[in-house]
Structures are given as structure tokens and as C-alpha cells.
Amino acid sequence: MLIHQMQIQATGAPEVLQWVAADLPAPSPGEVRLRHRAIGVNFIDVYQRRGAYPIPLPATLGFEAAGVVEALGAGVEGFSVGQRVGYVDGPMGAYSEARNHPADRLVPLPDTLADDEAAALLFKGLTAHMLVRRVWRAERGPWVLVHAAAGGVGLLLTRWLAKEGARVIGVVGSPGKVEAVQAEGAEAVLVVPRGGSYEGLGPEVRRLTGGAGVGTVFDSVGKDSFTASLDSLAPFGLLASYGGASGPVPPVDTAELGRRGSLALQRPSIFHHIADPSLLRTAAAELFQALAQDKLRPHIHARMPLREAAEAHALLESRATRGAVVLLP
Numbered sequence: 370m371l372i373h374q375m376q377i378q379a380t381g382a383p384e385v386l387q388w389v390a391a392d393l394p395a396p397s398p399g400e401v402r403l404r405h406r407a408i409g410v411n412f413i414d415v416y417q418r419r420g421a422y423p424i425p426l427p428a429t430l431g432f433e434a435a436g437v438v439e440a441l442g443a444g445v446e447g448f449s450v451g452q453r454v455g456y457v458d459g460p461m462g463a464y465s466e467a468r469n470h471p472a473d474r475l476v477p478l479p480d481t482l483a484d485d486e487a488a489a490l491l492f493k494g495l496t497a498h499m500l501v502r503r504v505w506r507a508e509r510g511p512w513v514l515v516h517a518a519a520g521g522v523g524l525l526l527t528r529w530l531a532k533e534g535a536r537v538i539g540v541v542g543s544p545g546k547v548e549a550v551q552a553e554g555a556e557a558v559l560v561v562p563r564g565g566s567y568e569g570l571g572p573e574v575r576r577l578t579g580g581a582g583v584g585t586v587f588d589s590v591g592k593d594s595f596t597a598s599l600d601s602l603a604p605f606g607l608l609a610s611y612g613g614a615s616g617p618v619p620p621v622d623t624a625e626l627g628r629r630g631s632l633a634l635q636r637p638s639i640f641h642h643i644a645d646p647s648l649l650r651t652a653a654a655e656l657f658q659a660l661a662q663d664k665l666r667p668h669i670h671a672r673m674p675l676r677e678a679a680e681a682h683a684l685l686e687s688r689a690t691r692g693a694v695v696l697l698p
């Protein structure tokens with residue numbers, strides 16, 4: 370069957386994403402063929418496109434989509450043609466009109482969630498689930514610091530933490546994002562100007578927390594924010610470093626963690642937290658339950674045609690987005 374997809378032949382700027390025709394074979398045993406309805410754009414796609422996370426080329430990027438089951442491979446049980454499903458991990462290749470995907474990596478979608486909402490919510494929401502339910506411990510203290518708080522993950526994480534009783538301090542890169550983060554329940558929002566230094570952040574966080582610092586920092590910015598994150602932590606605090614939008618975190622001197630008050634450092638990855646199909650099913654069920662309880666809600670900054678994936682990447686990299694960017698095939 371002839372389909373179109375956005376492929377990269379080489380790593381580089383957004384323009385390496387090219388619209389190509391491809392042949393989609395019948396699904397192999399254990400796979401289903403999906404007709405995509407909406408595709409999630411995630412920062413990991415940007416790292417891979419740039420070459421920061423090496424992948425074999427040529428490649429079709431993308432880990433996340435919502436779609437409809439079109440055909441079942443041999444041995445597939447529990448799914449039916451016409452069913453709405455989504456997925457959040459490999460094999461990569463979501464930037465495509467249709468594809469084959471392993472049935473045991475699919476998540477049936479609730480009727481309450483539209484296709485574009487699912488593409489905005491699954492990958493980023495399961496990341497928030499990992500951070501709130503598997504990484505965060507309320508015993509570390511109520512104050513938490515969330516970097517890139519108006520981002521795709523950031524808005525979901527801010528709301529979920531606030532709903533669980535955390536006192537959230539959000540960090541954003543421009544004043545226009547403050548209101549969106551406040552609307553998700555952040556008690557304070559700090560603006561670190563673009564190209565500006567994170568140096569003042571730690572002292573400001575200490576001032577807001579009566580000198581104590583926060584129990585947990587969720588840091589997806591990486592290189593630029595890492596030291597400020599350490600500066601913001603109370604003794605025994607945890608730095609959950611889960612991304613590097615500004616670049617990778619430089620090598621860490623573990624003695625520094627000791628000197629600063631027996632700090633803990635963790636580098637959680639969603640791919641480990643949902644590696645087993647039963648972990649994926651449990652995490653998805655908990656995500657949908659939290660959604661029904663209004664502990665998080667999807668935010669779509671922009672819907673763009675799949676063919677404009679290069680523009681979508683440029684938009685995400687521009688730091689102008691509040692919430693998710695979704696591609697429509």
C-alpha cells in the first residue's frame with residue numbers, strides 16, 4: 370500500500386525532514402496496521418533530527434500517534450478493525466500517514482479523548498505519570514521546582530503535582546507563559562529570560578521557600594539550568610534530570626552532591642518505566658484515571674499538517690510553545 374511519511378536522510382536543521390512516498394507492507398504477525406489521525410511532536414524527535422541521539426538513517430521520526438486499526442497481523446488478539454488506539458514508543462516512525470506497529474505496545478483510547486488530544490497527551494502525560502507517581506515522594510517536602518513549566522510535559526506535570534498537594538514553583542523562558550502555568554496551579558512562576566543566566570534562580574527559590582529550598586527539582590532543560598537546580602534544593606533533596614532541551618548536562622562531581630546536603634540525582638526515562646507491556650497498561654490506566662479526575666488536561670499549542678513537520682520542529686525549538694504541537698496526516 371502506498372503511503373507518505375516525513376523522512377530524514379541526514380541529521381541537521383528542520384529542513385532535513387522530507388515528504389516521501391513509501392510502500393507499507395501487510396502487518397507482520399503480532400502487528401496491526403494503523404491509519405494515523407494525529408501525531409505527537411516531542412523534543413526527543415528534535416534531539417534525533419539534530420543527531421544528538423544517534424539513530425540509523427534514513428529514518429522516519431516519531432514515537433507517538435493516535436489512530437484507527439485498519440488490519441490485524443496473524444496472532445493479534447484483543448484489538449479489532451476500526452478501534453481507536455495510541456502508542457508512545459518504538460519502533461519509531463510515527464511521522465507517517467499509516468504504519469504497522471506491535472499490538473502489545475498499543476493503548477486503547479477512551480471515547481472522552483479526541484485524537485489530537487491523545488497525540489498531545491500520551492507521551493508527555495506518561496512522562497508526567499512517571500515523574501509524579503514513580504519519582505516524586507511527598508516526604509521530600511511540599512515544594513517542587515518545575516523547569517520549562519509551560520512546555521508540553523511542563524503544563525501536565527505542574528497541574529498533576531499541584532493536584533497531589535505539591536507547592537509548585539514553575540520556571541519559564543518568557544513572561545507570556547506565566548499565566549498558563551499559574552492556571553495549572555503553580556504557586557509562583559519565575560521567568561528566566563532567553564539568553565539570560567540562571568544564576569539568580571537558586572536565591573529566588575530560597576526566598577520563596579523561606580530559605581529552605583525545594584525538596585524536588587524536575588529539570589528538563591539540562592545544560593543551562595543544572596547548577597541552578599542544585600542551588601535550589603533543600604538538604605536530602607532530589608534532582609530529577611529528565612531532559613536536556615538546552616544541551617546535555619555536563620559531567621557531575623558526585624562529591625558536590627554531598628557538599629550541598631546529601632542530595633540525590635536521578636535520570637529517569639519513560640522508556641524504562643513502560644518497557645514491559647504490563648507496566649505500559651498500568652501507567653496508561655493511571656494516566657486516564659488522573660485525566661478523568663482533572664489532575665491533568667491536554668494542551669494543544671498548534672495543529673499542523675504532517676507535511677509541515679519541519680515548521681513544527683522549528684516552532685518547538687523556538688521556545689514559543691505552550692503545551693503540545695500535533696501533526697495531522
Ligand SMILES: NC(=O)c1ccc[n+]([C@@H]2O[C@H](COP(=O)([O-])OP(=O)(O)OC[C@H]3O[C@@H](n4cnc5c(N)ncnc54)[C@H](OP(=O)(O)O)[C@@H]3O)[C@@H](O)[C@H]2O)c1
Nearest residue numbers: 411412517520521522541542589612613614615638639688
Ligand atoms: N526522560 C524522559 O523519559 C522524557 C520523556 C519526555 C520528554 N522528556 C524531556 O522533557 C522535556 C520537555 O519535552 P517536550 O516535548 O514537552 O518539550 P517542551 O517542554 O514543550 O519544549 C522544550 C522547552 O524547553 C525550554 N528550553 C529551555 N532552554 C531551551 C533551549 N535552549 N532550546 C529549546 N528549548 C529550551 C523551553 O521553554 P522556556 O522557553 O519556557 O524555557 C521550551 O519550550 C524535553 O527536555 C524532553 O527531552 C523526557
